[in-house]
Amino acid sequence: MMKLFTLLMLFATVTIPATGSGEEPFQLGVAHSEREQGQFFMVTVTGTHTVPELRFMDRSFRMFLQPNGSWRALLPVENLAQPGSWKLLVRQGVYEKSLTLRVIPNNRPLQQITLDTTKRALKATETELTKVKAALHTETPEQLFAGRFMRPAAGETSSLFGLKRSYNGGPAESYHKGIDISAPKGTQVISTAKGRVVLTGRVEEGFQVHGNTVIIDHGQGVTSIYMHLSAITVTEGALVEAGTVIGKVGHTGISTAPHLHWGTYLYGTSVDPELFEGYSL
Numbered sequence: 001m002m003k004l005f006t007l008l009m010l011f012a013t014v015t016i017p018a019t020g021s022g023e024e025p026f027q028l029g030v031a032h033s034e035r036e037q038g039q040f041f042m043v044t045v046t047g048t049h050t051v052p053e054l055r056f057m058d059r060s061f062r063m064f065l066q067p068n069g070s071w072r073a074l075l076p077v078e079n080l081a082q083p084g085s086w087k088l089l090v091r092q093g094v095y096e097k098s099l100t101l102r103v104i105p106n107n108r109p110l111q112q113i114t115l116d117t118t119k120r121a122l123k124a125t126e127t128e129l130t131k132v133k134a135a136l137h138t139e140t141p142e143q144l145f146a147g148r149f150m151r152p153a154a155g156e157t158s159s160l161f162g163l164k165r166s167y168n169g170g171p172a173e174s175y176h177k178g179i180d181i182s183a184p185k186g187t188q189v190i191s192t193a194k195g196r197v198v199l200t201g202r203v204e205e206g207f208q209v210h211g212n213t214v215i216i217d218h219g220q221g222v223t224s225i226y227m228h229l230s231a232i233t234v235t236e237g238a239l240v241e242a243g244t245v246i247g248k249v250g251h252t253g254i255s256t257a258p259h260l261h262w263g264t265y266l267y268g269t270s271v272d273p274e275l276f277e278g279y280s281l
């Protein structure tokens with residue numbers, strides 16, 4: 001079965017005919033046929049009561065039931081994903097459909113960052129790496145976000161998403177997984193959308209690089225992170241609305257000046273948070 005599935009992934013471009021199962025074929029739709037690195041594809045499947053299987057970029061993604069009975073997935077395009085054509089494959093029972101989607105380069109530049117010896121000596125602890133990763137991979141079936149996503153702090157964007165980063169002249173092995181909003185220490189930080197607080201991490205608990213951090217699960221694979229806070233004003237497990245104050249801007253962890261690092265993730269993969277700002281999903 002696995003072999004057949006692999007073959008179909010390579011060659012299927014139209015619905016595979018049913019073999020007497022009596023099921024109806026489904027409809028597959030995508031909001032955009034091409035997206036940049038760091039953006040996402042919105043995929044909708046209608047006409048089936050059973051959750052469809054979805055594969056894209058060598059990964060399986062869970063689809064989530066919508067109030068109107070359709071299934072949806074917001075597929076992240078990783079910032080360093082290979083540009084070009086990628087096949088989206090959806091399977092439900094004996095039916096398969098596929099679409100070719102294009103990933104285009106976002107041409108984000110290389111950023112040189114210089115850290116002083118104190119900040120440079122800071123290494124992410126096992127605690128923060130493990131906890132942050134787990135929280136960002138939260139996939140709860142219920143959609144908590146509703147209406148527009150809000151900008152979490154007032155201030156200018158001082159660093160864009162997706163910039164490749166070199167620290168103290170080293171190789172560019174990482175990239176900026178969010179945006180930085182420049183704001184004075186103590187500026188209120190709000191939740192971008194309704195959700196549940198799945199992580200609060202503090203410097204004294206080992207959050208040396210992230211600093212004081214909050215992660216919120218918005219449901220259906222969407223999470224957001226707020227870093228370098230001077231204060232955290234919510235507790236793990238709390239339900240927050242869009243606009244609920246969750247903390248204050250600071251420069252804890254690896255940070256050169258007071259700012260909010262705001263990240264948004266889909267299925268644990270970082271996408272550009274500015275795509276969500278003012279947007280209603």
Ligand SMILES: [Zn+2]
Pocket residue numbers: 159176178179180260261262
């Ligand atoms: Zn940042």
